[in-house]
Amino acid sequence: MPDPSDEPPVWATDRFHLCETVPNCKLFGGGAYTKNGFAYAFLYAASASPRDYLDGSVIIARAPGGMKPEAGSTEMSIAEDQSENFVTRGLRHTMKARTPVVLITKNNNKLMTAGMPHEYCVLGHYKPTHIWWEKHKPISGKSDPKDGLRYRLERLNPYEEKAWFQPKGTEEIFPPGWFDPPIVASCCSCRGTFQQKYLQGWICVNKDCRAYWKLPAPSGQLQPLDITSLIYDPRFLKQKTTWPEERSLFFPLEYRPMEVTEDTRGEDFYSRAGWNGLVCPNCRGCIMRMSFLGWDCETPGCNYQVRVPLDKPMSASAITDSGPAFPLTDGYTPSQDVVYSDTIRVCKQICDDNFRMARYNLPIPGPDCYVVHKISNATINKAPGGPNDMFKQLQCTDIGLRRRRIGSEKRKEPKYTRHLFVNVGYDYNFVASGSEKSVPFAKVKAEAVRDVRTRLNWSTAQLIARALGRPFEEVREWYKRQEFNECLILSYFQDQAIGFHDDGEPGLGPNIATISLGDTGIMLFRMKKTRYSGVSKAGIYDWEYPPIPGCFKYKERLAQHDTIVRNAPTKNKQEYWKEAAKKLGLNKYFETPPVVLKIMLRHGDEAVMLGALLQKYYDHSVSHVGRIRFALTCRYIDPTQPREDGKPKGIPEPDMRLYDGSQLPLPRDRFGNPIRSGWEWEADEDFNGYQEFEGYNEEELRQMAEDDEDEGEDDAGLDGGDDEDF
Ligand SMILES: O=C(O)CCC(=O)C(=O)O
Numbered sequence: 001m002p003d004p005s006d007e008p009p010v011w012a013t014d015r016f017h018l019c020e021t022v023p024n025c026k027l028f029g030g031g032a033y034t035k036n037g038f039a040y041a042f043l044y045a046a047s048a049s050p051r052d053y054l055d056g057s058v059i060i061a062r063a064p065g066g067m068k069p070e071a072g073s074t075e076m077s078i079a080e081d082q083s084e085n086f087v088t089r090g091l092r093h094t095m096k097a098r099t100p101v102v103l104i105t106k107n108n109n110k111l112m113t114a115g116m117p118h119e120y121c122v123l124g125h126y127k128p129t130h131i132w133w134e135k136h137k138p139i140s141g142k143s144d145p146k147d148g149l150r151y152r153l154e155r156l157n158p159y160e161e162k163a164w165f166q167p168k169g170t171e172e173i174f175p176p177g178w179f180d181p182p183i184v185a186s187c188c189s190c191r192g193t194f195q196q197k198y199l200q201g202w203i204c205v206n207k208d209c210r211a212y213w214k215l216p217a218p219s220g221q222l223q224p225l226d227i228t229s230l231i232y233d234p235r236f237l238k239q240k241t242t243w244p245e246e247r248s249l250f251f252p253l254e255y256r257p258m259e260v261t262e263d264t265r266g267e268d269f270y271s272r273a274g275w276n277g278l279v280c281p282n283c284r285g286c287i288m289r290m291s292f293l294g295w296d297c298e299t300p301g302c303n304y305q306v307r308v309p310l311d312k313p314m315s316a317s318a319i320t321d322s323g324p325a326f327p328l329t330d331g332y333t334p335s336q337d338v339v340y341s342d343t344i345r346v347c348k349q350i351c352d353d354n355f356r357m358a359r360y361n362l363p364i365p366g367p368d369c370y371v372v373h374k375i376s377n378a379t380i381n382k383a384p385g386g387p388n389d390m391f392k393q394l395q396c397t398d399i400g401l402r403r404r405r406i407g408s409e410k411r412k413e414p415k416y417t418r419h420l421f422v423n424v425g426y427d428y429n430f431v432a433s434g435s436e437k438s439v440p441f442a443k444v445k446a447e448a449v450r451d452v453r454t455r456l457n458w459s460t461a462q463l464i465a466r467a468l469g470r471p472f473e474e475v476r477e478w479y480k481r482q483e484f485n486e487c488l489i490l491s492y493f494q495d496q497a498i499g500f501h502d503d504g505e506p507g508l509g510p511n512i513a514t515i516s517l518g519d520t521g522i523m524l525f526r527m528k529k530t531r532y533s534g535v536s537k538a539g540i541y542d543w544e545y546p547p548i549p550g551c552f553k554y555k556e557r558l559a560q561h562d563t564i565v566r567n568a569p570t571k572n573k574q575e576y577w578k579e580a581a582k583k584l585g586l587n588k589y590f591e592t593p594p595v596v597l598k599i600m601l602r603h604g605d606e607a608v609m610l611g612a613l614l615q616k617y618y619d620h621s622v623s624h625v626g627r628i629r630f631a632l633t634c635r636y637i638d639p640t641q642p643r644e645d646g647k648p649k650g651i652p653e654p655d656m657r658l659y660d661g662s663q664l665p666l667p668r669d670r671f672g673n674p675i676r677s678g679w680e681w682e683a684d685e686d687f688n689g690y691q692e693f694e695g696y697n698e699e700e701l702r703q704m705a706e707d708d709e710d711e712g713e714d715d716a717g718l719d720g721g722d723d724e725d726f
């Protein structure tokens with residue numbers, strides 16, 4: 001294959017790099033990117049169908065969909081009639097609005113006449129000029145021709161430059177406009193006016209017309225068209241379309257890069273624009289913002305990098321609060337949490353050690369499962385080594401925060417977490433594959449961050465002591481056996497979030513504690529889909545877990561669960577479980593379970609989840625409004641449980657430090673007396689047993705469910721929902 005004449009304007013080694021760098025090109029999944037009714041980008045890859053066409057100025061492509069491969073071949077044929085969908089409609093709107101689309105090619109595109117130098121190359125901007133219906137030879141075995149849609153696109157090329165992908169040393173033989181203009185005629189049946197597209201003759205391309213795709217014969221009779229030997233009319237194919245003032249149209253293939261000047265602050269790079277990909281000025285490859293430190297070109301031999309100023313952090317006073325919040329004072333900060341479900345038992349808040357502590361018991365059988373929200377105040381945040389110091393240190397120190405690949409390293413098309421993270425202490429076997437090791441606590445450069453697990457150990461042992469009504473010192477002793485030995489540090493820039501997931505991996509302790517820094521995190525809880533609906537994706541009855549209040553058909557399931565499980569046969573179990581689910585009418589797997597609890601995590605707040613079953617019954621997600629949020633989450637990882645890949649988990653580092661949050665001066669009343677409330681938790685007076693869901697706000701929940709969908713549910717978990725805008 002000959003080399004192309006020039007280098008592509010932008011290229012990438014994988015989709016992710018491309019999608020984060022080229023504007024309006026979020027082709028994370030399929031072959032077209034549409035948004036708000038417009039089609040913006042198309043990926044033009046492997047499968048070519050008959051009559052597909054490409055040269056330096058024109059592309060004729062078939063609309064995606066309805067295709068199947070021919071038996072024993074990679075050639076695709078139409079198996080079903082296509083119908084106009086949102087992509088076609090989007091392209092039509094784009095065409096009418098005179099807005100170009102970006103075309104990307106993959107290096108397996110069979111129509112390219114020059115070898116592609118990279119996996120993904122941007123061909124350029126194209127003007128959509130025609131969309132029409134055709135009849136297609138159907139897939140072998142089917143007799144009727146099928147209807148399919150075709151697009152003609154013309155390279156936006158106001159300066160008549162040669163296409164970079166034109167084979168080296170060649171010219172386009174017939175540049176656009178070389179031939180006479182296309183023949184235009186109207187259909188005598190439907191009156192539609194169309195250009196003649198094929199040399200065989202003019203045909204009507206209105207699918208609803210009786211003359212559709214038939215050749216008018218001299219006798220006046222309509223003849224069927226032989227679809228196997230069609231040739232494009234060069235007058236149609238190579239016509240030149242001009243758009244008004246297209247010489248003034250300049251469509252950049254990269255976002256406006258953020259400039260680093262003397263005035264630039266670190267926080268400028270937390271905004272959405274601050275973590276877009278860059279096009280390397282040296283090699284034209286796409287560079288994702290993989291690191292807190294900035295951008296590093298990954299092309300071997302190309303050392304281009306952009307560094308973010310780490311010495312000008314965002315101050316704690318610049319943190320944006322989501323919604324109406326109360327200014328922090330030295331008093332106990334009011335809560336902004338919302339309990340949407342009556343199934344949650346809210347305990348009386350305890351105010352002590354400067355924290356307002358709200359406890360939410362979830363309706364799970366067996367030992368108590370609950371979430372505690374510890375709401376911080378100004379005294380805590382400002383104390384040396386406290387949240388304000390941590391916030392600063394996290395921004396100013398290179399602690400290794402990076403985005404990492406998700407799933408197996410071998411996966412052909414890599415995916416990356418959206419947010420950045422680094423693991424400290426024992427290895428946590430989560431979704432990101434990363435070959436990098438966890439950083440020992442002793443080696444973390446930011447001191448306040450190293451101390452975070454000591455703080456959270458104190459907090460969690462305190463909470464357990466309160467829950468048991470036992471003295472702290474006593475609880476602290478046996479708690480030691482399960483104290484946190486791992487800390488996952490996550491940073492979320494603007495629009496980054498963590499989708500619904502649980503923290504119930506095998507080998508994780510029952511307690512998980514997080515400290516939230518920066519902008520307010522919105523932590524949502526909802527039942528896991530299988531628990532809520534009582535049935536797995538595959539239709540199997542959820543036999544391992546008894547139903548809990550708030551789940552779909554709670555009463556019916558509760559009444560029958562034990563019997564169903566008891567009567568399970570030893571053979572053909574799957575069939576039995578499927579039948580059981582069907583009988584109960586459990587058909588809600590694909591419905592989003594309602595959010596039951598919203599916790600507003602402000603700067604310095606802690607969220608503690610207690611009880612292993614909590615992770616089996618509920619998922620949580622966290623998003624934030626604003627530019628930057630850090631979450632430092634500590635877990636206990638059982639050293640005796642093997643890691644999935646058999647590698648060592650790290651070096652055990654018992655928590656030898658001390659932290660005692662009760663040493664800070666307490667809020668005082670106007671007579672100067674310290675204020676604190678009781679030691680033990682009590683249920684709120686008005687809790688009247690578990691009920692079906694009813695107390696939640698429909699509108700708000702729908703909104704949340706929609707927001708959630710935007711995040712792309714497939715790879716929730718630590719992926720943080722990467723498929724933006726899908
Ligand atoms: O961002 C957060 O606060 C939560 C992080 C989390 O859920 C996790 O690390 O598993």
Ligand SMILES: [Fe+2]
Binds near residue numbers: 503
């Ligand atoms: Fe989590």
